[in-house]
Ligand SMILES: NC(=O)C1=CN([C@@H]2O[C@H](COP(=O)(O)OP(=O)(O)OC[C@H]3O[C@@H](n4cnc5c(N)ncnc54)[C@H](OP(=O)(O)O)[C@@H]3O)[C@@H](O)[C@H]2O)[C@@H](O)CC1
Ligand SMILES: Nc1ncnc2c1ncn2[C@@H]1O[C@H](COP(=O)(O)OP(=O)(O)O)[C@@H](O)[C@H]1O
């Protein structure tokens with residue numbers, strides 16, 4: 001499973017707007033369909049490696065892409081067959097169908113398989129779950145190599161429904177832009193390796209996949225305090241804050257203070273008792289405060305969260321600190337990153353609905369903070385509508401304590417100054433890159449070792 005880096009993501013509505021804008025600017029949609037079909041043919045050609053190909057075409061423009069691909073593949077001498085669900089229903093699909101001179105088989109129980117199936121049944125126009133009988137017919141092809149056009153058929157492309165496709169794809173060729181279903185659970189794994197075909201539409205939008213990690217080399221003039229100083233609060237479970245403090249240091253902070261704990265995992269971390277809590281919060285060199293890791297919900301946390309909010313410092317609010325800060329944040333937004341996992345998000349924002357992207361965006365708007373909605377399909381959302389999707393991340397992160405490490409990395413990136421959304425995206429990228437580097441057998445402590 002893989003996803004192109006820093007690629008645009010559009011909902012079906014935004015995709016249609018982009019198509020309409022393209023038509024207004026003088027590019028006919030038939031030209032786009034031709035480019036789409038050629039792009040599908042190119043990938044099918046490589047995947048098929050000379051073997052016969054069966055293209056399944058639906059009634060809409062997704063099917064149209066399939067007919068164009070069939071024509072192009074046949075012209076290249078590939079043994080290609082076409083089977084259709086119904087007659088084409090759009091003008092574009094009708095003219096693409098007219099360009100295919102071979103036979104069109106019916107999708108029924110007698111349909112013979114092929115080593116490579118091109119799934120051009122439904123794309124962003126799917127409006128309801130697939131019929132049960134069609135699902136059963138398609139399941140007969142499970143085990144064959146599958147190339148999905150735009151999205152695997154049966155998937156609701158905006159990520160608002162958890163409909164799973166009967167045929168998971170080995171490769172999905174996204175047209176013009178990725179769609180939310182490519183980067184959100186439960187559908188993302190069914191898309192296999194996602195490739196992007198930029199076919200002439202310039203997608204404008206604020207949603208992208210994770211950008212490549214930039215190596216942040218310190219400036220020649222760097223000083224430990226101007227690289228960012230991070231203050232981490234330890235609660236009753238100091239191990240979690242220890243991980244966060246070590247992670248802040250590893251992710252590039254110049255100076256890290258662990259408040260309220262005597263033990264630090266690295267000797268470069270300064271430990272201090274609670275007594276200096278207020279004093280440290282008013283230290284002008286502190287560029288970010290991390291609070292939440294290792295704190296159960298309760299009065300002590302509320303007190304410390306209030307003090308952190310009062311300080312006006314940029315904050316990383318993790319775990320129980322998220323709900324504790326919520327009433328204040330909703331009234332007076334501050335420069336903050338919230339890092340909820342699924343359970344914490346549900347507790348803090350039970351009223352939000354829609355796809356994970358919609359909910360992350362709404363939580364960011366409500367709190368005025370950047371939200372990292374964690375999980376295998378992590379979403380980073382800013383109050384101004386920017387979104388970065390981090391699928392597929394690294395599954396080795398599914399182990400206790402890795403969230404504490406992410407909180408510390410957010411502290412390091414935030415303490416450098418600059419945009420909180422960029423800081424959050426950089427932290428998520430760093431976290432995944434560390435995990436990918438270590439891989440097998442990873443435990444959270446490994447992420448903060450050299
Ligand atoms: N973006 C780009 O740059 C370009 C995009 N292009 C391509 O266009 C695709 C979008 O095409 P599209 O809008 O025609 O919709 P599509 O997905 O073919 O399906 C709609 C049809 O399916 C039907 N239908 C729906 N649900 C159903 C169900 N459960 N079971 C049965 N039927 C169902 C629906 O009928 P209805 O809902 O009205 O009953 C309608 O007839 C896009 O994904 C990409 O591949 C390129 O060609 C050009 C450049
Ligand atoms: N399957 C997965 N693929 C990628 N990232 C994952 C996966 N499972 C968990 N993660 C990441 O690991 C971290 C776990 O954080 P969290 O649930 O808060 O754990 P903890 O509280 O134990 O530190 C998050 O950053 C999450 O996005």
Ligand SMILES: [K+]
Nearest residue numbers: 119122151153
């Ligand atoms: K499809």
